[in-house]
Amino acid sequence: MRYGAKILFEDVSTAFIDGRRYGLTGPNGAGKSTFMKVLTGELEAQKGTVTRPKRMGVLSQDQFAFDEFRVIDTVIMGNRPLWEALAERDRLYEKADLTDEDGMRLGELEGIIAENDGYTAESDAAILLDGLDIPEPLHDKKMGEIQGGQKVRVLLAQALFGNPGALLLDEPTNHLDLESIHWLQDFLNRYTGTLVVISHDRHFLNSVTTHTADIDYQTIITYTGGYDDMVLAKTQIRSRIEAQNAQREKKIEQLNEFIARFSAGTRSSQVTSRKKEVERLQTSDLAKSNIARPFIRFQMKRPSGRHPLEIKGLSKSYGDVAVIRDFTASISRGEKIGLTGRNGVGKTTLLRCLVANGPGVTDEPLEFNAGTVEWGHEVAIGYFAQDHRATIQPGTTVIDWLRDFDPTAGEEELRGLLGQMLFARDEAMKPTEALSGGEAARLIFCRLMLQKPNVLVLDEPTNHLDLESINALNFALQKYEGTVFLVTHDHDLLDEVATRIWRFDHDSLEDFKGTYEECQAAHAG
Numbered sequence: 001m002r003y004g005a006k007i008l009f010e011d012v013s014t015a016f017i018d019g020r021r022y023g024l025t026g027p028n029g030a031g032k033s034t035f036m037k038v039l040t041g042e043l044e045a046q047k048g049t050v051t052r053p054k055r056m057g058v059l060s061q062d063q064f065a066f067d068e069f070r071v072i073d074t075v076i077m078g079n080r081p082l083w084e085a086l087a088e089r090d091r092l093y094e095k096a097d098l099t100d101e102d103g104m105r106l107g108e109l110e111g112i113i114a115e116n117d118g119y120t121a122e123s124d125a126a127i128l129l130d131g132l133d134i135p136e137p138l139h140d141k142k143m144g145e146i147q148g149g150q151k152v153r154v155l156l157a158q159a160l161f162g163n164p165g166a167l168l169l170d171e172p173t174n175h176l177d178l179e180s181i182h183w184l185q186d187f188l189n190r191y192t193g194t195l196v197v198i199s200h201d202r203h204f205l206n207s208v209t210t211h212t213a214d215i216d217y218q219t220i221i222t223y224t225g226g227y228d229d230m231v232l233a234k235t236q237i238r239s240r241i242e243a244q245n246a247q248r249e250k251k252i253e254q255l256n257e258f259i260a261r262f263s264a265g266t267r268s269s270q271v272t273s274r275k276k277e278v279e280r281l282q283t284s285d286l287a288k289s290n291i292a293r294p295f296i297r298f299q300m301k302r303p304s305g306r307h308p309l310e311i312k313g314l315s316k317s318y319g320d321v322a323v324i325r326d327f328t329a330s331i332s333r334g335e336k337i338g339l340t341g342r343n344g345v346g347k348t349t350l351l352r353c354l355v356a357n358g359p360g361v362t363d364e365p366l367e368f369n370a371g372t373v374e375w376g377h378e379v380a381i382g383y384f385a386q387d388h389r390a391t392i393q394p395g396t397t398v399i400d401w402l403r404d405f406d407p408t409a410g411e412e413e414l415r416g417l418l419g420q421m422l423f424a425r426d427e428a429m430k431p432t433e434a435l436s437g438g439e440a441a442r443l444i445f446c447r448l449m450l451q452k453p454n455v456l457v458l459d460e461p462t463n464h465l466d467l468e469s470i471n472a473l474n475f476a477l478q479k480y481e482g483t484v485f486l487v488t489h490d491h492d493l494l495d496e497v498a499t500r501i502w503r504f505d506h507d508s509l510e511d512f513k514g515t516y517e518e519c520q521a522a523h524a525g
Contacts, residue, residue, distance in 0.1 A: 001034055001046055008034055012048070012220045014213065016166070021188065021195040023205040023227055026215030027292060028438050028466045032198045035215060036170050039196065053194070055079070057164035059172055063151045067144030071134065071154050074143055075125035078161030082116035085109045116162065128157040131183055133342070149175040149343045160187065166194040173201050174463070177343045178489055200467050202227050203491035227467065248281045255281075293468050295420040296445055296476035298382075304454040305377030306333050308483050309354070314371035316346070316353055322507070323349050326371070329502075329511050333454075336477070336484040338494045338516055341504025347487045348386050350502070350509075351459050354485065355383050360453060382453030386460045386487075389440050394433040398423065398443060401432050406450050417446045437464035445473070454482040462490045491516075 001008045008031030016022055026032050037043035039050060040058045057078060060066075066074040077083045089109045092102050117124065126139060132153040138146055143154065152175045159167060167188075173181050185207045188195060196213070199205050205212070205227040212223045212230035223230040255274045263271050309331040316324040323346035331337065339347040352366040354373055360381045375381075385391050392401060399414050418428050421442040435443065441464045448456065456477075462470045470490060477484060477497045488494055494516045501512040501519040512519045 001031060001038065001043075007218045009215060009218055009220060010047075014220050014222060016194050016196055016213075018165075018194050019192060021191070021208055021210045022197070022222070023209035023212045023230075024196055024198045024215070025205070025212055025227060025230065025467065027468055030215045032215055033170055035220070036168055036196070036198060040168055053165035055162070055164040055166075057159040057161070057167045059159045059169045060155045061170060063148060063155070064144075066155075067142065069143055070140055071129065071143060071146065072122055072125050072139045074154050075128060075157045075161050076121050078158035078164075079116055079121075081112060082118050082121060082162065085112040085116070086118060086121075089113065125157065125161060128160055129154065131187065132157055133180055133183075147344070152176065153180065156184070164193060166196070167191065169195070169197045169199075171198055171200070173199055173204055173489065175343070176489060178340060178491065178494075179342060181489060181491070200462065200465060200470060201490055201492075202467055202470065203495075252278055252281050292422050294422050294442065294445075294472045296449065296469075296472045298449060298456065298476055298480040298482070299452050300454040300482050301380065301452040302378060302454065303481070304333055304379045304483065307331065308333055308376045308379050308455055310372075310374045310376070311354070312372045312374075314350075314353060314368060314373065316349055316366075316368040324353070324368075324509060325507070327509050327511075328371075331483060333483055334481060336486065336497050336499045337502055338498030338500070339485070339487045339502045339504070340494065340516070340519070345504040346509075347504060348459055351457055351485060351487060355381060355457055358383075358457075360451070361457075379455055380451070380453040381455045381457055382448040382451050384444050384448065384456075384458040384461045386463075388444050389435075389437065392432050392435065392440055392443060394431075396432050397429050398432060398435070399428040402443070402446055402450060405447050409450060414450075417449055418443075420449070421446050438466065438469075441465055442469065455485075456480065456482060457485045459487045460489070461486075462488055462493060 002010070024032050024036065034043065038045045039052070040056065041050070041052065066077070069077070073083075076086070089106065092098065092106055092109075095102065098106075113119065126136065129139060130136070134150055134153055134157070138150065143151060146154070156169075156172055159169060159172075172184060176184065181201070181204060185204060188197075188208045195208070197205075197208065207226075209226045210224075212225065212227060214221050214223060214230055214234065216234075221234075223233045225233075255278050259271050259274050259278070307330060309329075311327060311329045311331075314324055314327040315322070327350075339350065341347055349366070353368045355361045356366050356368070356373070358375055358381045359379050361383050398418065399411075402414055402417070403409060415425065415428055419425075423430075423439075423442070423446075432443075441461065444461075461473060465473065470493065474493050474496055477486070477493075484497065486494070486497060498516050499514075501510075501514065501516055503510045503512055503519060503523075512522070514522075
């Protein structure tokens, strides 16, 4: 598959074997989603053939395609032959008079419905929806009436419905909270067909996949094991080839010296044999990997006081619904606080209450009902909002938008920061409204590195990042000496960065002094 002069992959011959679970990896722009569309048949390959199983479950990327249908029906549509048979049966039963032909057809349809477990379809679909935290009262609602995050789960249930022989999932963890991600991991680990999944969640890939199909070097190479195993194997293979090349180059140099010294003399036969050996030893061309690793480093202009934040009796409601009740906490400099809980419980609301009128934050402040939020001495906040696109003003260029945050910064410093976050030189002049989700996220990180705050408030910073960027962020946050407030659904990021957990659970908000793993263990019973 190629787009103009850009080759995504060519002459790929690979098989996805029954019972194995494959992670499809590669950096942004490598062609993962394109390859997935070729597998599903949505896109036609420019050359070659694809053999597919009879029934495949595919995660629909169009959240609005089913707005007119009931939630439960949307799930059952995952089994197309069953859904079409049920719909045709209903149409026939609506007729005032049934002909003999209709009666025969009804018999055939009942056979198709029985063969596809149609008589338990609604209860099977309900079990899937319950597992994905879509409660029963929503099952009869139309898709257009439910929230975006809930729609993603219904579409996930649609892909999983009816035990398809192969499951193709492109970013199934997007918009899922950690509990739903853990449920999905367990479900997929029990799945017995072939799974091909694209995900930017390293922990999810390591937990679910048995093999990794990596798109790089304009081809697809399959490795045994999860994401970390693939990175290790890939690095070792590349290092080995580089070492072999270095040895060959040394040998070639020695042979060329011999040829140069004796080519005009009496040793012509030896010279000829040396020339042949040089040809044989030509180094293996190392294809250029398209993996690009950003470099993130958060520094502070100056440290904050010892207690950057005091929260006393904080309460926030929307109408009659109380989201935060009488929450009190004292934060010490350098603490890294992870906020966890289901989608919609109030994690973003709490962050927005904290940054309301916070030093250095221009975001719209959020009024709360009671309590106080007091930022300490010398605090400077760097804020990554969940809707980060909205914080980048249109009608300017990438470099000019960045310059506004520090007019004293020189051109080279700004271009250096953009280069660290993988913006090529000419991309500095790109209009801000033309940025993709991933580019917008990387630009916000440029801003945070430029501002050098001593408190970072990050709400879902990984949503549009690829694995390389998430790993770079993870490493940067571990090394950062300031204070961090972090909402993320990335298990590893939470586990490896957070030193304290604020855990939303139903109606309560618990302040747990310890890591995410310790918090999980404490609530395991």
